[in-house]
Amino acid sequence: MRLRRAGASALLIECGDGDEVEAWRREVSNRRDAGDLRVIDIVPGARTLLLDGVEPGTDTLIASWPPPARPTPEHREASLVEIPTVFDGDDLADVAELWSTSSDGVVARLVETNFTVAFCGFAPGFAYMRGHELTVPRLDAPRPRVPAGAVGLAGEYCGIYPTASPGGWRLVGHTTTSLFDVRREPPALLAPGTRVRLVAA
Amino acid sequence: MITVVRAGPLTTIQDQGRPAYGHLGVPRSGALDGPALRRANALVGNPIDAAGLETTLMGCALRFERGARVAVTGAVAVVKVDKEPVSGVIDVPAGSVLEVGRATRGVRSYVAVQGGIDVEPVLGSRSTDTLSGLGPPKLVDGTELAIGVGAEPVPRPGLQPDARSRPNRLNKSDLPDAPSHPSRLNKSDLSEFDEISDELELGVWVGPRDDWFEGNELFENPYTVSPMSNRVGCRLGGEALRRSRPGELPPEGMVLGAIQVPADGQPLIFLADHPTTGGYPVIGVVDDVTPLAQARPGSTVRFRAFH
Numbered sequence: 058m059r060l061r062r063a064g065a066s067a068l069l070i071e072c073g074d075g076d077e078v079e080a081w082r083r084e085v086s087n088r089r090d091a092g093d094l095r096v097i098d099i100v101p102g103a104r105t106l107l108l109d110g111v112e113p114g115t116d117t118l119i120a121s122w123p124p125p126a127r128p129t130p131e132h133r134e135a136s137l138v139e140i141p142t143v144f145d146g147d148d149l150a151d152v153a154e155l156w157s158t159s160s161d162g163v164v165a166r167l168v169e170t171n172f173t174v175a176f177c178g179f180a181p182g183f184a185y186m187r188g189h190e191l192t193v194p195r196l197d198a199p200r201p202r203v204p205a206g207a208v209g210l211a212g213e214y215c216g217i218y219p220t221a222s223p224g225g226w227r228l229v230g231h232t233t234t235s236l237f238d239v240r241r242e243p244p245a246l247l248a249p250g251t252r253v254r255l256v257a258a
Numbered sequence: 259m260i261t262v263v264r265a266g267p268l269t270t271i272q273d274q275g276r277p278a279y280g281h282l283g284v285p286r287s288g289a290l291d292g293p294a295l296r297r298a299n300a301l302v303g304n305p306i307d308a309a310g311l312e313t314t315l316m317g318c319a320l321r322f323e324r325g326a327r328v329a330v331t332g333a334v335a336v337v338k339v340d341k342e343p344v345s346g347v348i349d350v351p352a353g354s355v356l357e358v359g360r361a362t363r364g365v366r367s368y369v370a371v372q373g374g375i376d377v378e379p380v381l382g383s384r385s386t387d388t389l390s391g392l393g394p395p396k397l398v399d400g401t402e403l404a405i406g407v408g409a410e411p412v413p414r415p416g417l418q419p420d421a422r423s424r425p426n427r428l429n430k431s432d433l434p435d436a437p438s439h440p441s442r443l444n445k446s447d448l449s450e451f452d453e454i455s456d457e458l459e460l461g462v463w464v465g466p467r468d469d470w471f472e473g474n475e476l477f478e479n480p481y482t483v484s485p486m487s488n489r490v491g492c493r494l495g496g497e498a499l500r501r502s503r504p505g506e507l508p509p510e511g512m513v514l515g516a517i518q519v520p521a522d523g524q525p526l527i528f529l530a531d532h533p534t535t536g537g538y539p540v541i542g543v544v545d546d547v548t549p550l551a552q553a554r555p556g557s558t559v560r561f562r563a564f565h
Contacts, residue, residue, distance in 0.1 A: 062464075062465050064543030065463055099281055102511050102535055103510065104510070179535070181282060220391075248281065
């Protein structure tokens with residue numbers, strides 16, 4: 058772990074991998090809830106955790122904490138979100154080829170995976186989920202419009218488009234589950250740390 | 259009720275934004291020139307977080323169905339009521355049209371109306387987020403806006419700065435937390451404000467990814483504000499910043515004022531509607547982005563490093 062400054066009131070905790078980021082996210086969130094730390098926003102990334110809106114001296118405070126334990130199955134929150142998914146994506150066959158398997162093989166891999174939301178970004182409620190441990194490159198040219206609910210893969214992540222938008226992820230399916238609703242609290246169904254299963258529908 | 263007679267190219271409803279949802283991918287949004295909106299709110303006795311209007315370069319025109327107390331801050335622009343120039347705290351009569359003219363210095367004017375602009379808040383804010391689409395849509399000709407209730411009329415404050423030479427920088431501590439004490443803004447506070455300038459000098463906290471770059475171009479050369487700038491970011495043109503390592507940065511959280519450097523080496527400074535995560539390295543973070551809210555295309559920006 059390494060601390061980097063990001064302006065006058067933010068710190069970036071740099072980690073070795075996604076599990077370490079999740080460990081720090083839980084640690085920092087728990088310490089905030091306990092009143093040990095004041096921070097406005099805790100924003101995980103792929104290999105970092107951004108603490109935005111901290112007071113002077115927070116770097117010294119964090120450096121004094123023992124490194125948090127990496128997440129284990131017992132650590133994981135009880136909440137599990139199941140996303141009913143129809144695996145009919147236009148890029149399913151391409152992903153199968155990239156993974157040297159069949160379309161059914163891709164679906165089997167995805168429905169067996171215990172996903173964890175690593176971070177959100179790109180659009181409100183767009184969750185970067187990890188756990189399937191296979192990668193795919195993005196499309197060379199993004200689609201001008203990907204419909205809401207499309208389930209896609211890119212890099213080491215699986216994601217679901219909360220709203221229609223341009224997008225370069227390889228599409229493997231779709232869901233009708235609402236991922237982001239401003240009338241809900243929290244508005245995003247999938248927040249960092251949430252466990253997710255894709256269930257064939 | 260207010261009817262928008264002339265919306266201008268981009269007039270949006272803004273308040274102080276929706277912080278603390280960054281982990282869900284929700285931008286902070288809010289007034290680009292936050293101090294200017296806070297000051298307009300203070301002038302009409304509004305709470306600091308009341309929603310007002312943010313115009314872009316060309317101002318706007320509004321017809322007031324009922325009389326209202328209004329203040330316009332931010333860019334230097336002629337303000338008129340029924341074609342007569344006005345300044346300071348303005349009591350707009352029922353049926354009259356308030357015209358915020360083209361900005362002659364700066365970019366964005368802020369219109370505060372006593373009671374605030376009343377639209378349904380989204381995640382605690384009435385701000386239009388031009389990146390994600392959250393919040394009310396941008397104003398168009400004919401848009402009708404409700405004015406909030408609950409703000410009691412306040413005595414007309416003694417302070418009435420000239421709207422055409424108005425300063426726009428204000429420290430949070432200069433403003434009352436509660437509404438209704440605009441008279442606490444005294445003239446000595448205002449005389450210290452910076453004028454809107456076409457030559458900006460911005461303080462920068464170096465990092466977090468300064469080690470992805472070589473050379474010291476950012477601090478040795480002036481940069482020019484690009485016309486491609488918007489509420490998401492201020493694009494700059496100038497000496498390209500040189501990377502010391504190739505490749506992409508795994509996506510990471512971004513802060514307001516982050517100087518992101520895409521592949522072409524031309525810096526982009528994140529403003530209120532910036533994405534919450536990004537994959538280009540951030541060479542430094544601008545300490546106060548407020549001057550950029552008023553930086554016209556072609557303005558010169560120089561950076562000074564904080565260590």
